Amino acid sequence: MRVRFFSVSGSSAADLSLPDDIVLLHGEELDERGESACGCAPKDARVMLSFGVEDMSLTVGGETKPSDLAVELLSGYDWRKVFLEATTLGFAELFCAANALLASGATTVNIIYVEPGEYTRVSKGADQFALSEPTRGYVAIPNAIVDLSSEEVEAGVFFLGFEPERLDRALEEYQMITSKDVKLVFGIPAYHPGWELDAIIPHLPALEQHKLQLDYCSANDPEAAFECLERTRDALGTDRRMFVAPIGPKPCGIASAIFASVYPEQVGLLFDHPRRKQKRSTGVDLWHRFTVTVDRGDDAAPTATAG
């Protein structure tokens, strides 16, 4: 299997060379960049997705089913035309959609992501960010479920962002994690110089307290994140699994969604489903179009290749 990432970036949707017959799968438009991102497709070409945390259901347009049946829910959409709008989609929806498309035979997944001008802080000049509402916590996502109490899960990767409580809560509620080979990944370089400190500093207490390894990958490069995950997967023993907790930058979430989709036997997801706050960011910065191709045609060693 070969997974390749191609990316195009620009200052507006026009720079991404989007086709006219696009079908945009999107989430809630919570802020300016979300509205802009959804605005790249005409209203009648937009389809809203949402994951029901309480019952692990997926709603596509007006239709709701167990998310195990995501393939059925998305069967009416031609994967060649579908674009996943990752700015507004939550991670669970992003994974369900990408996984369903790939399971239905898609060889390409197109994704749009728009960086914010600025993330919203709790108050002016504060260290903390106001990105998420309190949530129910870690809930499994069908098709990528993992049993952390099992010894077969021997490694894990956390992609970290600005909210240290999300890692803290995982380590508190799933204390068996500390006996595994766990890697914390920070997005470096960050979207903007200096933002990496906003991610690292609040996580320092957890780093001091637990024996965890550190790694880095560019915050807005899914390919780098994918390679980072591959490094952990390469080190897995026979019949062993790993988990990925994408609780950081969305491009790392994109990589995680693709990674869990292409290696379902080895990879599970750990995710806490934050309810993202209204106005969680301001402004619009770089636009990205990521095209991921998955070639299952040969038995070559899985690799991620830059486009």
Add this chain to the structure above:
Amino acid sequence: MQINASMLARTRAEEHDADVWGEFFIPPYFDRLALTTATKSAYITGKRGCGKTMLLKYFDYHTAFSKRRKDIPADAIDHIGIYWRVDTQFCSSLKHRGIEDTEWSVVFESYFGLVIATELLRAVEAIANSSFPNFNSDDLAALTLPSAADYLDDAPTGVRQLVQYLESIRRKFTTWVSNVKAMDCPVLPPGRDFILSLVGDLRAKASLATLSVFVYVDEIENLVPYQRHVLNSFLKHSQRPLIINFTSKEHPSNNDTSGPESINATHDYRLVDLDYYLELSGAAMPFFAEVFLGNLDIAAGRFDSELLDVVCSHARLAERQKPQYQREVVADMRTRFPDVTDKQIAANALQVQTLKESLYRRISKALKDRRSNLAVEDFLFEGAPAEALVTLPALLNRETLLPDNVLAELKKFSKNRKGSFESTWIHNNLFGAILELYRPFARECPLYSGFDTLCTMSNNNLRNFLILCYKTLEVAELRDQIEPPYAVDIQCRAAYDASEQLIKEIRTFGRFGEQLRVFVLRLGSIFRALQASPAMSEPEQNQFTINSGGRPLQGDELAFIAEALRHGVLVEQLETKSKSGVGQDIVDYQLNPIYAPYFQISYRRKRKLEISVEQFHMLIMGNENEYRDLARGLARQLSDTDALQLGLLLS
């Protein structure tokens, strides 16, 4: 002394391996547990940080049949402990998804069987590799388990092969759980019967004839209801050789089984409340001292120290219960963590120019506010006792006391140690007055020092106690004063740091985590503001009771209180005297005293704030403006300047 600091950072059992032989400190209530000789189930409860996980690891087979354990008695197999910490997010996925609970229930039983059977076989391997006298690796190789094939086609009969086989089924099972609609469920063994059959096979071997399995299911409260019911059924029918026990942060709340019966504490299980057992033992202080000193030995590499031997040996528990021994170990800690009397703190404070000036300024202001003709100098006569002077700002601000009378009392006290200062004023006000004196100089109030104080602030919680101690070591190292005794200012700074860290941790306390954290910040701020009121008529408030209002507490409010108690954010107390004098209060809630240093409030259980249901609602669920209005209303004696400084008013 060279110590490995990372060893001391391990205040959580999870940081230790599954085998904790030689690292587990036998708690004083150990014999009372009687888990290894039990004939029915136990429901073990204990708050976070009470040592529950470490205890369960000690009873788990990894430790009981540790390679490091030299002499394992022949009856050790009467109790093969299996500690199972469930992955709650995985278990929660065994619900919904187009499958009925009744079907999931069968699946969950099988999952339980698969996990426990595999662990049981691993335990048998561990037994063979340990110093257990009657079963070695040759016996293991010769052992056959024919029953497995009755349930699972092609199941091998050898222990090692069967473990691999079951692991393979578990992998297939996990894959199926992940993809329930895309593939068929693998053939799974039935739950309890499968385990019992394997136990039967094992018992056929003479040296394993008395083998009994004790499963300790942790985090039972976080399983979905039908899973609780399945396990409750198992618990109800527990008897040797298979006994299912539960462990939890909270007392039993869901007693239904998957059948028509329910479980109860009289017939079906024994409630083992570890926090209560420790309190009842009356030996929390010496035990905390032993754990700290023992960990110091481990961190310094003194693994063969006498203390470690005493503390880790069950056989030597009786030695530790002798008063002489306990006095010595506590005295050692009191030497390392010295305290200062309140009176001495007051005297020391008046030697510090900034504190002295602040005190004089406040006395002067109080006199002015009371329109008194007296001047601050009138009170500062030769020999005026510091412990009385420090309380003057509060006393002089009280409308009920005339400044001239206060001065007369001060003179009387100074002369012959008699009068109101001697009888009540110092006793009631000195502690609060010191807190208030130091408040502007945040973080290092000397009241938060001394081994006894550390124990009080820990509120019987071992982890909190250790964090206070280790923070002290950290601060001492930063200030280049590594050797004990640790100076009072070092201890106080450490108490503040520990308190701050533990407040941050509240965010991780379940689904209400962030709400609980905000609640603690609000409540603590209110107590601080009440303490800062000039007359300090109710010093040392750090509890509240909800005893008025136009309606009873509602579901979400009760759930919030339950969650706060469960995580030890609040401590439920028997009622203290209410102001109204009518015994209508149901219960008092004390803000966990571990948070006191952060707010510079009292850690002692003294006075409470009486609030209404509506005020409580505002406290836990109100927005920032509503909270500020509430706080301002409760602390109405504060000047606007103070209220602004304390964050109760917006600038």
